[in-house]
Amino acid sequence: xxxxxxxxxxxxxxxxxxxxxxxxxxxxxxxxxxxxxxxxxxxxxxxxxxxxxxxxxxxxxxxxxxxxxxxxxxxxxxxxxxxxxxxxxxxxxxxxxxxxxxxxxxxxxxxxxxxxxxxxxxxxxxxxxxxxxxxxxxxxxxxxxxxxxxxxxxxxxxxxxxxxxxxxxxxxxxxxxxxxxxxxxxxxxxxxxxxxxxxxxxxxxxxxxxxxxxxxxxxxxxxxxxxxxxxxxxxxxxxxxxxxxxxxxxxxxxxxxxxxxxxxxxxxxxxxxxxxxxxxxxxxxxxxxxxxxxxxxxxxxxxxxxxxxxxxxxxxxxxxxxxxxxxxxxxxxxxxxxxxxxxxxxxxxxxxxxxxxxxxxxxxxxxxxxxxxxxxx
Numbered sequence: 001x002x003x004x005x006x007x008x009x010x011x012x013x014x015x016x017x018x019x020x021x022x023x024x025x026x027x028x029x030x031x032x033x034x035x036x037x038x039x040x041x042x043x044x045x046x047x048x049x050x051x052x053x054x055x056x057x058x059x060x061x062x063x064x065x066x067x068x069x070x071x072x073x074x075x076x077x078x079x080x081x082x083x084x085x086x087x088x089x090x091x092x093x094x095x096x097x098x099x100x101x102x103x104x105x106x107x108x109x110x111x112x113x114x115x116x117x118x119x120x121x122x123x124x125x126x127x128x129x130x131x132x133x134x135x136x137x138x139x140x141x142x143x144x145x146x147x148x149x150x151x152x153x154x155x156x157x158x159x160x161x162x163x164x165x166x167x168x169x170x171x172x173x174x175x176x177x178x179x180x181x182x183x184x185x186x187x188x189x190x191x192x193x194x195x196x197x198x199x200x201x202x203x204x205x206x207x208x209x210x211x212x213x214x215x216x217x218x219x220x221x222x223x224x225x226x227x228x229x230x231x232x233x234x235x236x237x238x239x240x241x242x243x244x245x246x247x248x249x250x251x252x253x254x255x256x257x258x259x260x261x262x263x264x265x266x267x268x269x270x271x272x273x274x275x276x277x278x279x280x281x282x283x284x285x286x287x288x289x290x291x292x293x294x295x296x297x298x299x300x301x302x303x304x305x306x307x308x309x310x311x312x313x314x315x316x317x318x319x320x321x322x323x324x325x326x327x328x329x330x331x332x333x334x335x336x337x338x339x340x341x342x343x344x345x346x347x348x349x350x351x352x353x354x355x356x357x358x359x360x361x362x363x364x365x366x367x368x369x370x371x372x373x374x375x376x377x
Contacts, residue, residue: 001341003112004048004090005040005153006081009033009098010070012054016099017201023098024060027204028211035101035211037065040094043108044310044375047343048088051098052081075172079165086162093161094153095175099198102210103153109310110189111155119157120184122176123191124148150174151191160184220376222309224271226263231365238366240318240325241349242294242335247323251366254283258293260316260349263370264336265293267314268300271374272307294339301340304374312373313346319360319367325351 013022023033033051040049052070053061061067068084070077078095085093092115096103107123114121127149131142154175156164161175164182172178176186194210196203235250241260251257266276274280277296281288288295304311314336318325325332332349340347354361 001091002047002089003045003092003094004050004085004088004158005043005046005094005096006078006085007033007036007040007049007051007096007098008070008074008077008081009036009057010052010054010077011074013099013199015199016203021054021057022198024057025204027101027198028208028215032101032198032207033060033098034062036096036098036103037062039101039103039105039108040096043105044312044342044346045109045112046094047345048085048090050081050084052077073170074174075165075168075170075178078175078178082158082162082165085158090158092155093158094155095161096153097197100152100195101198102192102194102196102207102214104192104194104214107151107190107192107195108153111153114187114189115155115157118185118187119160120155120176120179120186121189122154122174122186123151123195124188125151125191125193148188149191150176151195151197154179154186156184220309221312222271222374224267224269224372224374226266226268226270226276226370226372227368228259228262228266229359229365229367230257230259230262231359232363238323239293240328240366241316241332242339243328243331245323245325245328254289255281255291255293255296259366259368260318260332260370261293261297261336263368264314264316264372265296265300267370267372268297268304268311268374271372272300272304272309274303297336297339308376309374310376311340311342311346312375313348314340314342314370314372315348316350316368316370318349318351319354319369320351321353321356321361321363325349 009023016022050066053067111121127144127147132138133140168178230251230253232249233252238247238251239256239258329349333344333347337344
């Protein structure tokens with residue numbers, strides 16, 4: 001599964017006032033667009049972030065941010081962004097208004113989680129105020145039951161929303177309208193009162209207060225480390241970080257002896273203060289004999305998720321003279337990404353020797369050291 005975030009930032013935002021479009025104005029020390037980008041580029045579950053911009057704003061975009069030229073309307077801009085993502089293998093996409101700079105990880109995660117069971121999901125807030133119809137005077141009332149204030153990000157299965165935009169005639173207020181026109185059912189997730197859309201001049205002050213409050217709440221970030229060793233024995237290959245590597249000997253162990261994956265698993269357990277592999281999968285239990293180590297790693301990842309944490313990054317170092325790791329490092333990263341559900345770019349696999357010293361230098365076995373960062377979601 002690959003998740004992309006599409007930040008819609010091609011509008012001019014004239015109602016907000018100022019000499020610049022609202023997304024490039026400063027709030028709480030940073031530009032609105034910078035706050036919004038940070039919310040998505042820093043999210044551990046998001047693999048690609050693309051910003052749809054007005055051609056006049058190219059020079060204002062931060063370095064390293066991928067951009068797509070927008071269209072004359074919001075829905076045209078969204079379609080341009082979706083078309084640009086089509087060849088990336090994206091399976092799910094979040095579409096977000098750049099002016100909602102106060103969006104939180106909780107709002108994003110709620111949408112992503114709902115996409116496990118629905119083709120579309122979007123955050124909303126139930127209307128609690130009385131509603132009137134009228135102009136200068138009240139001419140009637142409107143029942144508020146079943147009414148919601150729409151927010152973003154609005155998430156969809158990628159193929160479904162791309163097809164919906166291609167079929168739409170234009171003029172939609174948001175992507176939920178486009179999706180519903182195509183027959184896509186959109187689930188409502190919990191929005192947030194803080195997830196405001198900067199529209200008028202006074203909204204900047206409110207957004208500044210929200211963002212400063214968020215900065216004062218220190219995120220729960222945890223680090224864990226793992227270390228493992230396995231000796232060599234008879235065989236014709238070793239399994240390292242989920243990849244079978246040809247070698248004139250094999251690693252010995254109760255499971256498949258994947259020393260790298262064991263170290264990574266212990267790093268995650270350590271960050272959670274949940275012991276090590278032996279605590280969760282005792283070597284004395286015959287049911288674990290010879291099993292693939294991905295079972296252990298998946299358990300650690302699921303435990304982290306159940307405890308409210310996402311994996312920020314993984315760094316693993318394999319210590320050995322042979323086999324050579326570099327030709328297989330990319331495949332190892334891909335295997336670990338598939339198991340953990342995080343982007344390949346957040347996983348490092350590298351190798352070093354011990355300069356012919358110690359048991360690894362004598363080629364008696366392989367050691368692995370790993371670090372994992374967990375971030376509360």
